[in-house]
Amino acid sequence: MSEPAYTRLQVDERRRRLLELGADLFARHAFDELSMAAIASEAGVSKALLYHYFPSKADFFEATLRQAAEDLAVLTEVDPDLPPIEALAKSLDGFLEYVEQNELAYRKLMQSATSIGEVKSLIAEVRENTAQRLLDRLPPDPPPKVQAAVRAWLWFMDGACLDWLDRRDMQRDELRDLLMGTLMGALMAAGAEPPV
Amino acid sequence: MSEPAYTRLQVDERRRRLLELGADLFARHAFDELSMAAIASEAGVSKALLYHYFPSKADFFEATLRQAAEDLAVLTEVDPDLPPIEALAKSLDGFLEYVEQNELAYRKLMQSATSIGEVKSLIAEVRENTAQRLLDRLPPDPPPKVQAAVRAWLWFMDGACLDWLDRRDMQRDELRDLLMGTLMGALMAAGAEPPV
DNA sequence: CCGACTTGTTGACTTCCGGTCAGCTAACGT
DNA sequence: ACGTTAGCTGACCGGAAGTCAACAAGTCGG
Structure with missing residues (x-):
C-alpha cells in the first residue's frame, strides 16, 4: 500500500x-x-x-582510492614514441593537471594515506609502478642508487605538489620544470647518465 | 596494614x-x-x-613525538662556523645516524604521521624549521621556487630514508651523497646559485 | 603522634564506532 | 498470482575514547 x-x-x-x-x-x-x-x-x-x-x-576506502589511482594512471601514461624528456614533461603535465583539478582529493589522499595499512600499500604500489615506468626509460639494470633516486624523487613530487597547493606561489610550468630539473639532478647525483 | x-x-x-x-x-x-x-x-x-x-x-602521542623531535633537532644542528657544504654534510650525517639508530620510531612516525591532525602539524612544523635553517645558508630573500625546492627536498629525504631502511642496498655515505647531490640539483633547477 | 587537608589517583559509567547475523522483502521468473 | 532468490535491514556485540564523582597517599600543623 x-x-x-x-x-x-x-x-x-x-x-x-x-x-x-x-x-x-x-x-x-x-x-x-x-x-x-x-x-x-x-x-x-x-x-x-x-x-x-x-x-x-x-x-x-581503499576501493575508492583504487578507482582514483586508475584515473590518474591513465592521465599520466607516457607516450613511448616521444623522446624521454618530452614524454616525462607530458606525463608530469597530466599529473599536475589532475592534482589541480582534484585538489581536495589529492590532499586528503596524502594525508590519510599512511595510517591505514591497506592504503599505505596502495600508495606504495602506485609509487612502485611509476618508478618502474621511469626506470624503463633509463639504461637497463640501474644500480640501487639510481633506483633509490627515482623512488625518492616521487616523494619530492608529492611534497612539491602539496606545497604548491598550499601556497600557489608558482606557475604550473615552473613547478613542472622544477620537478624535471630535480629528477635530472637526482639521477646525476646517483651516477646515472641523463636520458636525453 | x-x-x-x-x-x-x-x-x-x-x-x-x-x-x-x-x-x-x-x-x-x-x-x-x-x-x-x-x-x-x-x-x-x-x-x-x-x-x-x-x-x-x-x-x-604528539607530546611523545615532540620529545623525539627535540632530540633530533639537537642531532642535526648545523655548525655555523663550517662552510655550507660541510655543515650540511655533518647535519645529514647526524640525521641519518638518528634514523639508523631509531629505525622503528622513524618508520612509525612517517607512517602514523599524517592521519592525526596534531601530528601532521608537528611534522609540518619540523619540516618548516629545517627548511628555514637550510634557507638561512643561502642568499637572502630566495624566490618562491627556491623555497619550494628546499621544502620538497625534505620529502625526498624522508622518502629516501624509508626506502633505504626497507632495502638496505646502499651505504650510508652513498645515501648522504645522493641527498646532497639532489639538493644541489633541486637548487640549480630552481635557479639558485649553489651555496659553495 | 594524630587528625585534617591537599591533590594525585581511581573505578564505574557513557557514548560512539567498527563489525556481525538472522531474518525480512522487493523484484523477477514462470 | 505466487514462489524463489538474493538484495537488504534492524538489532545486537565487543571494545575504544573520554568523563566524573569520590577515594586515599602523603604532608603539615598542633
Whole structure:
C-alpha cells in the first residue's frame, strides 16, 4: 500500500554508486572523520549493506582510492614514441593537471594515506609502478642508487605538489620544470647518465 | 596494614615517566594498535590518570613525538662556523645516524604521521624549521621556487630514508651523497646559485 | 603522634564506532 | 498470482575514547 521500504539494485550498480559516493565523501572529510554509519546514511542505505559490499571500512576506502589511482594512471601514461624528456614533461603535465583539478582529493589522499595499512600499500604500489615506468626509460639494470633516486624523487613530487597547493606561489610550468630539473639532478647525483 | 593501593608521584615525575613509556610503546606499535587502556595498564596506572595528564590520545602521542623531535633537532644542528657544504654534510650525517639508530620510531612516525591532525602539524612544523635553517645558508630573500625546492627536498629525504631502511642496498655515505647531490640539483633547477 | 587537608589517583559509567547475523522483502521468473 | 532468490535491514556485540564523582597517599600543623 505504501512506498517500498527500500529500493533493490543490481550488485554492480549499487557498488558503483557506493564507490562514487565514497570518493566524494573521502575527498571532503578525513578517514577518521567519517563513520560507516554516516556514509551509509548519506547513501540512503543501511550500514549492514555497506559491509555486505566491502568487508571493512579500510577496504571501502581503499576501493575508492583504487578507482582514483586508475584515473590518474591513465592521465599520466607516457607516450613511448616521444623522446624521454618530452614524454616525462607530458606525463608530469597530466599529473599536475589532475592534482589541480582534484585538489581536495589529492590532499586528503596524502594525508590519510599512511595510517591505514591497506592504503599505505596502495600508495606504495602506485609509487612502485611509476618508478618502474621511469626506470624503463633509463639504461637497463640501474644500480640501487639510481633506483633509490627515482623512488625518492616521487616523494619530492608529492611534497612539491602539496606545497604548491598550499601556497600557489608558482606557475604550473615552473613547478613542472622544477620537478624535471630535480629528477635530472637526482639521477646525476646517483651516477646515472641523463636520458636525453 | 597492607600495601598502598597506588604510589603517588610528583606531577613532573609522573608526566616524565608516562612520556618515556609512550615514546617506547609508540616506537613499537602503530597509533591505532595501542589503546589508552593498554598504555595505562603498561604504565601500571589507571586510564583516567593518563587522561588527567594528557587531554586526548592524540595529544599524548604528539607530546611523545615532540620529545623525539627535540632530540633530533639537537642531532642535526648545523655548525655555523663550517662552510655550507660541510655543515650540511655533518647535519645529514647526524640525521641519518638518528634514523639508523631509531629505525622503528622513524618508520612509525612517517607512517602514523599524517592521519592525526596534531601530528601532521608537528611534522609540518619540523619540516618548516629545517627548511628555514637550510634557507638561512643561502642568499637572502630566495624566490618562491627556491623555497619550494628546499621544502620538497625534505620529502625526498624522508622518502629516501624509508626506502633505504626497507632495502638496505646502499651505504650510508652513498645515501648522504645522493641527498646532497639532489639538493644541489633541486637548487640549480630552481635557479639558485649553489651555496659553495 | 594524630587528625585534617591537599591533590594525585581511581573505578564505574557513557557514548560512539567498527563489525556481525538472522531474518525480512522487493523484484523477477514462470 | 505466487514462489524463489538474493538484495537488504534492524538489532545486537565487543571494545575504544573520554568523563566524573569520590577515594586515599602523603604532608603539615598542633
